[in-house]
Amino acid sequence: MNETLAHVERILAFAGGIVVLFVAAVALKNDWKAKGLENQVFKMMLALLALGAFLAILASVNVLAGKGVEI
């Protein structure tokens, strides 16, 4: 049961990660020329969000797994 659940979670994380990565990348591209202090921050945040999604994808396929983590 638990392993199936983990399996489903991984698949969902992988798929969701790709969607978020894509969305964040597109949003970043659309916002690229926006001016103003808060937009600069937004761009930075979107980039980090994309990075986060990328890391989540890697984690979902066990490419990255830290010490003390149940794989």
Add this chain to the structure above:
Amino acid sequence: MRLDRGFWTATAVLTVLALIVIFWWVYAPITAIMPEAVDKAAQIDALYRFLAASGSALFVYVVGYIVYFCVAFRRRSSHAADAIGVQIHDSHKLEFWWTLFPFLFVVGLAIISVRIFYGIEPINMPSNSLVVEGLGHQWYYTFRYPGINGEVKQLHLPLNQQVTLHVSSYDVIHSFWVPDMRLKVDMVPGLVNTLTFTPTRTGRYNIVCTEFCGTLHGDMRSGTPNDKAYLFIDTPAQYKSWYDSQQKANANASNEIAVASSSSINLTGGDVAAGKAMFQTKCSACHAVAPFEQKIVGPGLKGVLHDPSHPNLVDGEKATPEDVAKILQNGFSGPLGVMPNQTANGISDKDIANLVAYLNSLK
């Protein structure tokens, strides 16, 4: 901007004063007030003389000029009510020099300090020195010597013998300071700090705690009534007789390691992998696989059987596999913590053999 004659007179007077304080600090009778008890004290005193000489010369100039300016440029009755000063905003030349001068001074000071730093910090652990442990308690010190059971109240060191002093604490942070050594190190619970030095002058010296440690912090020093510790630097013969007497007096005190006459455990056929697994479940809560200094509760155990910089056991010998087995079997009630014995740890003889094999493999 023109500097008048008064300025140069003031400069001359201040230069004379500065030279006087420099000479004073170079020849100041520091050791008459506070003798240098160990080799490293002279280096620190040399740095102090340099700092004090340059610092007080600088202070003489700064304060001297301030006083001179305040007197020379005070508002006089001859000034009109709306008199204003010389309207200068800056001088790049001057600013350049007075940025460069402190910079050069700081570079020089840094070089001197780094050189002395490498001379006194125990970066490389000497291998042939006398290893003593100093332990802080609320509110007294105890010391442990190789070959002496238990803890002794006074610190005796032989002249001209290099000493490695490992310090730690039972409770809160204390510190070990001998003003005449010019050296100090904090005694931090859970951490082993080290001083290395060679005593160069016999005598009795004060030990002082400088890290706030509670109610009787002020009493944690030599000279207080309740049998507080001194540092005695003895001639080798004096040291020997003191050491023998302590050994005799403490013969019946519990010696943590020498209790078991021999280990009954057969160490042959220990399995490294099994020992590693056992280490991780049973030992790693208190011991790191790291150099001795990296304590968790007990010391780090990497190279315990091989690394020459690893301290000797309490009996002064290098650890052997049999010694380690004995400790595992009988436990250890040491100054820095208590290690449970075989029964309390719940390990079998076979486990001990495996653990020893594993520790032996850590080089």
Add this chain to the structure above:
Amino acid sequence: MAVASVTQAGIVGRHHEEPDQLYVETRELRVQGFLLFMVSDLVLFSSFIFAYLYLRNTGQGWPPPGAPKLDLALAAINSVILFGSGATMHFALENWKHEKFMKFAGWMVSTIVLGAMFLSGQIVEYGKLAVGWGSSGIFGAGFFTLTGMHGFHVFCGIIYLTILLLQAAQGKYTFQKYTGLTLGTLYWHFVDVIWVVLFSIFYLI
């Protein structure tokens, strides 16, 4: 007004009004002040992250003995949920800028729901670990303190966004003047981005 008609401009109609000088300057002040608040909040997190990494590297190796195992799969899906909420929040503000109230409200609601899902996931994770904060040693000192702080930020963020949504529905913001919504978006992105760091240091290294 018997029945408020729900239109693309929201429950309460929003008139077009040009931002004046006062608004522009006030907006700059508020955005800057809010960014500085985020900086000091970041320092708070960084200090605890430093503490965690310090304990992790001075101790007996990681994980410390007796520490429970973290669930990477759960964390991965949970992270994606939180990052996804960042994306929906971005859409919400974009739609507000394009004067589409209904879409804005929809994305806001999904952001709030995703945030709540993330919190539930965290609660499940805590339940699986089944150790108390005080009794979990330096593992808990790092993990529970930081994720707890972050969870508290998410919780505050959910309330914050709900209030913003209600205020927007009541017509507190116009399509030209919406500093509060910008600040809310900044806050929610901040919470997301902190999780990128926390996720990495707890689950990936």
Add this chain to the structure above:
Amino acid sequence: MAVAAVHSGGIADHIHPEPQGFIRKYVFSIDHKIIGIQYMITAGIFMLLAGALAEMIRAQLMRANGGFMTPDTFNTVFTMHGSTMVWLVIIPLLTGGFGNLVMPVQIGARDVAFPWLNMIAFWIFPVSGLMLYSSFLMGAPAAGWTEYPPMSLQGAPGTSMWCAAIFLVGVGSTMTGMNFLVTILKMRAPGMTFTRMPLFVWGQFVTAPLLMIATTALGAALAALFVQREFGVPFFDPTKGGSPLLWQHMFWFYSHPAVYIMILPAFGMISEIFPTFGRKPIFGYKMIAFSSCAIAILGFMVWAHHMFTSGMAPQLQLPFMVLTMLIAIPTGVKIFSWMATLWGGVLTFSTAMLYSVGFLALFTLGGITGVFLAAVPFDLHAHGTYFIVAHFHYVIAGGSLMGALAGLYFWFPKMTGRMLNETWGKWSFWLYFIGMNGTFLPMHWLGLWGMPRRIAVYDPQFQTWNQIESVFSLVMTAGIILTFVNVLVSMKRGKKSGHNPWDARTLEWQIPSPMPYYNFKHIPSVFATPYDFAEPLPYRGLEEELTDSPPPVPAAH
């Protein structure tokens, strides 16, 4: 209208209606000037408390065996003295107090960026002060203001209250820092460029990010200590895998920048006072401003020099040693610049000027001993001794507090419209100056001879010097009390000062004293630094400030 408003409809012209009623006007006021005075009064009260504690310390140290109080009482007394002076006196006085009073006017603004936040930040301060002192009811903290664990883990329940109180006062500081930073970045009058700002504004501008960043880091440390004490989360407990050194890292990451929080505003103050009483431009304006920035940046990279004896890796000590020494360069540049400002001036020795010159001399000594302590080998001897006590009292009592007193004598007319009594002021200076040196100078050699700090009893060989110190500390206290009396008397009976008694040139002196609610009838524009005594004032649009023309109309809402 004679002068056209420079801004039209922007935030600078947005005037809140003046609050009516005692509560809104003087208690929960959002007016930066009132808040500044509130900070000063509160800090003054805490200063009297801390001073009383200091005299208790000196009374205990009259005799080598103590006897004035028990060691445990003594430990709480010096802990509370340090905590009060750092968090409840010097920092609020220099940032919240003088910063609020003067900085917004000096940049030509009507208020700070977030007046409400300012009010909240102020009210946090007395509340947390009361919390700190309430810890006496439950067993006061007794591990020194640094509260090193595991000592602080053994402490009485009041130690947790100490954590909470300092955390709260830190929240207030953080708010003030954010507020000032935004104010200085965004609210400057037209033409007030960064190179035209008065140096006091520069002092506050550099201090604000320190307040904001460092104080939050302290908050984390305090929160960790609190949860360790109350919930047993073992951050600092070595028997459970925690590390006592972690606290020292986290604490000093705040507390080293904190000493710059305590000194940079004072640098700014004397940079205003020297030109004013010397009738001479500040020498090296840009170097003074930039060196403040350099000090602030370096200040974040040197915290571990407080830990040279605590068992940090030797390889780590070297960079901290060298970076600490580097701070001597910008500090030296400042001191030389101030000396050059004195040169060639027409110096009037008012009390404010006397305190500033005293600052310069005493801070120099404190700075020089600071360089001594940066050198690791010397620090191995001096760490934790009275030498340290001497060093930081020269910097804080001789630097920060003297700067604050200079600022008080300088800006009191602006606050109240009345002069402080100059004769009493000069007496207070000389009493303070002599008492301060007599108290703290002998501590240098006492420390080097072997007297550790924070001790209730000491080696009898040090008794004579300690008695001398105790006597001089009474002289120092007399100087401070004289200033307090002077303030209380002059508030009501002082000579009327007029709007600009010192003929000073920064903006706050161009408007009436005490300053009106709206500060400026019209926001002025600025076209030069305020330090050109040969030129007319570098402002336009101030013509009506001192006339009877009607005040500006508050915004309607």
